[in-house]
Amino acid sequence: MEEPPLAGAPRPRDPLLFLALALALGALGSTLADMRHAGGLDFYQFWVVAQVAGRPDVADIYDYDTRARLGAEYIRRAEADEESERRRVIAPHWPVLEPTATPLFYAAFRPLALCGFERALLAFALAGLAAAAAGLLLLARLLGLRAALGLLVLAFVGYAFQPLKSDVRVGNVNQLQLGLVALYAWLSSRPERSRPQVAAGALLGLLVLFKPNLAPLVPLLGACWFWRRRRAKLVRQGAGLAAGLAVAAAATLLVFGSLGVWPRWLDYLNGLPPAKIPLGYGNVGLGRILFEAVGEDLSPLLAAVALAAALFCLWRSRLRGPAEAGAVPAAVEDVSALAAGILVYLLSAPIVWTHYLLLVLPAVLLLLRPGPGRERPALAVAALLAVAIDPWADAFGVADLQHQALVVTLGLLVLFVLVCREMAGWPALSPPGAEARMPAGGAP
Numbered sequence: 001m002e003e004p005p006l007a008g009a010p011r012p013r014d015p016l017l018f019l020a021l022a023l024a025l026g027a028l029g030s031t032l033a034d035m036r037h038a039g040g041l042d043f044y045q046f047w048v049v050a051q052v053a054g055r056p057d058v059a060d061i062y063d064y065d066t067r068a069r070l071g072a073e074y075i076r077r078a079e080a081d082e083e084s085e086r087r088r089v090i091a092p093h094w095p096v097l098e099p100t101a102t103p104l105f106y107a108a109f110r111p112l113a114l115c116g117f118e119r120a121l122l123a124f125a126l127a128g129l130a131a132a133a134a135g136l137l138l139l140a141r142l143l144g145l146r147a148a149l150g151l152l153v154l155a156f157v158g159y160a161f162q163p164l165k166s167d168v169r170v171g172n173v174n175q176l177q178l179g180l181v182a183l184y185a186w187l188s189s190r191p192e193r194s195r196p197q198v199a200a201g202a203l204l205g206l207l208v209l210f211k212p213n214l215a216p217l218v219p220l221l222g223a224c225w226f227w228r229r230r231r232a233k234l235v236r237q238g239a240g241l242a243a244g245l246a247v248a249a250a251a252t253l254l255v256f257g258s259l260g261v262w263p264r265w266l267d268y269l270n271g272l273p274p275a276k277i278p279l280g281y282g283n284v285g286l287g288r289i290l291f292e293a294v295g296e297d298l299s300p301l302l303a304a305v306a307l308a309a310a311l312f313c314l315w316r317s318r319l320r321g322p323a324e325a326g327a328v329p330a331a332v333e334d335v336s337a338l339a340a341g342i343l344v345y346l347l348s349a350p351i352v353w354t355h356y357l358l359l360v361l362p363a364v365l366l367l368l369r370p371g372p373g374r375e376r377p378a379l380a381v382a383a384l385l386a387v388a389i390d391p392w393a394d395a396f397g398v399a400d401l402q403h404q405a406l407v408v409t410l411g412l413l414v415l416f417v418l419v420c421r422e423m424a425g426w427p428a429l430s431p432p433g434a435e436a437r438m439p440a441g442g443a444p
Contacts (some may be wrong), residue, residue: 055063
């Protein structure tokens with residue numbers, strides 16, 4: 001019989017670790033090379049709006065005439081910019097600015113707006129890639145995945161994941177969101193009565209106001225903590241959420257000079273027609289597929305059904321016996337609710353650009369972690385391949401965007417069902433005072 005290793009003795013190294021590390025570094029290098037050719041179409045508009053926000057001659061950034069005037073002004077400025085050919089190419093694509101993002105979003109971009117376009121784009125791209133890589137590896141560690149597996153997922157994302165390539169190409173913020181969601185999960189995994197819980201709540205509030213595609217996270221996390229009897233956590237993160245709202249209000253006042261920009265932003269969004277972004281433009285959302293099939297915007301109904309399904313699965317875990325209480329770490333609870341909220345949005349939003357799909361990675365990592373259910377990792381990998389687009393689209397020559405959208409939707413549905421089943425299968429907590437306790441931190 002083989003003797004166990006002595007306490008303090010070095011653990012045997014994972015034979016896949018060095019190979020996985022080499023592949024991950026190569027993937028990051030490949031993505032860095034892609035940045036040299038990125039157009040930055042979305043980033044250009046973020047950069048411009050952040051510059052003009054609060055300017056004396058810009059009373060209402062959402063007024064059409066103002067947006068057209070600013071678009072023409074910055075086209076002229078781009079033509080006079082001797083340092084950035086990229087800016088001269090991109091500017092004509094925005095003859096009329098379309099500031100669909102929140103006021104906090106543009107306030108956050110204000111520091112980059114103080115730099116020239118090329119320098120700002122480079123800093124933003126590097127920060128985004130670093131955030132995505134660090135966030136993915138942090139989530140993998142929180143969920144108890146082997147280091148080699150986390151690095152292999154990172155390598156796959158860098159080499160063959162179209163959502164990342166799309167985010168790099170247009171200069172959007174999904175990489176930053178992934179990193180910040182991981183940071184939130186880490187803060188939230190700290191002891192329930194600790195100060196990091198307040199910081200986590202503040203970060204959550206800022207994330208939602210920065211980009212509301214994360215709004216479904218709030219009711220799902222709150223329901224999770226309530227039904228899993230994490231009341232101290234609920235209170236502290238609620239206080240942090242209020243602090244985050246206050247910080248967002250202060251940032252808006254500092255940049256725009258008024259909080260009235262928020263209702264004007266909502267009015268602007270409500271005025272956008274549901275048919276604005278068709279499948280042919282790269283909108284791969286289920287809401288868009290159904291709109292083109294039946295002629296009706298079913299996004300609100302999809303959101304209600306998906307959110308209700310996720311909430312029901314969280315509630316159902318209360319009905320199970322507490323015999324296995326302690327088997328679900330708090331980090332797994334939080335990432336499950338995060339993943340479910342993200343998938344609620346992706347399955348119901350009227351507009352789902354390809355780069356939005358980068359946010360499915362928390363769900364994939366959750367389903368790859370060690371645990372019961374042999375089919376779960378295999379299905380998670382299949383769903384990841386479906387959402388990645390590149391592997392199967394290139395292999396089978398699938399260029400039709402409608403067909404791509406259907407395969408992506410199937411992958412999203414598989415992930416959503418698996419995450420919901422994960423939550424519904426949690427054992428109930430032991431009654432108060434019982435000896436069995438759920439660990440408050442990450443994976444054991």
